[in-house]
Structures are given as structure tokens and as C-alpha cells.
Amino acid sequence: KQWYQRRVREPKNAEDDAASYSTLKAFTVILDQIDLIAREHEMMSEKLSERVGDKLKQLHKDCTNTRKNLMHTASQMQTEYKDWQSSLERLQQKYEKSAKDADVASQAYTRVNEDMNATKAQVEKSRLHMVHKQDLMERCKGEYIIQVETTNNNQHDYYRQRFPEVINQMQHCEEGRVEQIGHLLTESCQLHA
DSSP states (O other): OHHHHHHHHSOOOHHHHHHHHHHHHHHHHHHHHHHHHHHHHHHHHHHHIIIIIHHHHHHHHHHHHHHHHHHHHHHHHHHHHHHHHHHHHHHHHHHHHHHHHHHHHHHHHHHHHHOTTOOHHHHHHHHHHHHHHHHHHHHHHHHHHHHHHHHHHHHHHIIIIIHHHHHHHHHHHHHHHHHHHHHHHHHHHHHHO
């Protein structure tokens, strides 16, 4: 308590007062400069947000939508490709079954025709069954040949035109995105300067 009272009563030294004032003044100047820099950065941040940030968001949205659409298209193309393959396999199995049935009917007709105990009606019935199975086999063979040609044409179109076109579109989208980001980075550097 005595020390405090003594300190209060003693007159201030002029040198201490001048030193504390110049230090305070220098500190105030530094704070003002920091505040000025902060305001400039805030203004720059707002400009970047307005000019560059919004464009980046829109660019990202557009590229994402384009990529989604292209991936959907590629997925549809792969589904179509699988459908062609399954249709081809189904017709191939149908043709193989009908060929096997026609061969069995032909062998049955040969046996009945060579059998001396067979009646004319049995021979005729066997012959008609064989002819029916052979006609069915020829129809299945024609359908299978048409499907092979169609599948080959579709595969050629798929691998030579449609799928490379989708890949090229994806590549162009990414190249455009990179180019746009480069322009936006240049713009942001110009705003910062």
C-alpha cells in the first residue's frame, strides 16, 4: 500500500512520458496499416468471390452435368451392346437346337423309310415331320445370319464411331474445363495485382 501511494505521488518523468507516447503512436500506426491491409484484402476477396468464385461454381456445375450425361449415354450404349450379344446368343442356341432337331427328324425318317414293316402313312408322317423340322431350321438359320450381320454392324458402329465419340466429348469437356480454370486463375491474379 505504501509503495502504491508513493508511486502515485511522485511526479512523472518527462522522458518516460515521451517514450510511452511515441511507442503508443507507432503501435497505432501499425494497427491502422493492418486495418487498411485487411480492408483491401476483404475488397479483393469480394471481387474474387463475385468474378471468379461464381464462375468456378458454374463451371463445376456444367462439367458435372456434362459428365453425368455422357456417362449415362455410355451406360446406355453398353446396355445396348449386351442386348445385341444376348440376342445373338439366344438365336444361336435356337438355331443349334433346331439343327439338332432337324438332324434327329432326318435320321428318324431314314429309319422309317428303310423299315419294311412301316406303312405309307408312317413314312409320310415321318417325312412331313422331317420337312417341318428342316424348314424350322432354315428359318432359324436365316434369323441367326441376320442377327450376326446386325450385331457385327452394330459392333463396328459402337467401336468405330459411337463409343469414341463419347470419349472425345469427355476429353473436350475436360480440356475446356482446364482451359476455363486457367483463364479464371489469370483473372484472379490480375485482380490481386
